[in-house]
Amino acid sequence: xxxxxxxxxxxxxxxxxxxxxxxxxxxxxxxxxxxxxxxxxxxxxxxxxxxxxxxxxxxxxxxxxxxxxxxxxxxxxxxxxxxxxxxxxxxxxxxxxxxxxxxxxxxxxxxx
Numbered sequence: 001x002x003x004x005x006x007x008x009x010x011x012x013x014x015x016x017x018x019x020x021x022x023x024x025x026x027x028x029x030x031x032x033x034x035x036x037x038x039x040x041x042x043x044x045x046x047x048x049x050x051x052x053x054x055x056x057x058x059x060x061x062x063x064x065x066x067x068x069x070x071x072x073x074x075x076x077x078x079x080x081x082x083x084x085x086x087x088x089x090x091x092x093x094x095x096x097x098x099x100x101x102x103x104x105x106x107x108x109x110x111x112x
Contacts, residue, residue, distance in 0.1 A: 001082065001095040001103040013089035018070060019060045023089055026056030027111040029104065030083040032064045032076045039098040043080040050104045056087075057108060086111045 016022050019030060029047045033040035044061060051059035064071050064079055074083070077096065084093040084107045093107040 001084070001093050001099050001107040014083075014085060014091070015089055018089075019062065020067075021060045022058060023085065024051070024056050024058030024087070026054070026087055027058075027092075027108055028085040028089070029057065029059045029108075030085060031059065031061045032071065032079055032081040032083075033061055034064050034079045037079045040080045043082065043098045046099060046101050046104060047082065050101060050108065054105075054108060054112075056112075084108060084111050 014030070019028070029051055031040070031043055031047055033044070047059045047061075051057045062070065064076060064081075070076075080098060081094065081096045082099055082104075083091050084104075086092050092111040095103075095107075099107075
């Protein structure tokens with residue numbers, strides 16, 4: 001899945017308040033979506049399935065249009081964009097486009 005950490009936007013950790021939900025105890029899969037994004041639907045299913053398979057992993061979906069400040073802060077340029085956060089809320093991996101299940105699982109392995 002995409003690039004690994006190291007962006008100017010990840011200078012700290014994201015908290016539950018930033019994401020409008022709770023962070024996973026081990027990792028969090030954050031998905032930025034828009035209402036008319038077809039690949040976002042497939043991404044939602046994939047991330048929800050992986051989160052259900054791995055204990056302590058949460059999936060949080062964020063409406064990019066309703067959270068433009070966060071989108072700008074994190075440099076989200078396309079939907080879907082997926083961020084994999086570690087238990088502390090730090091971005092471990094990010095990718096644009098619909099990820100494959102195997103890639104999500106591999107990215108989680110780096111986060112936990």
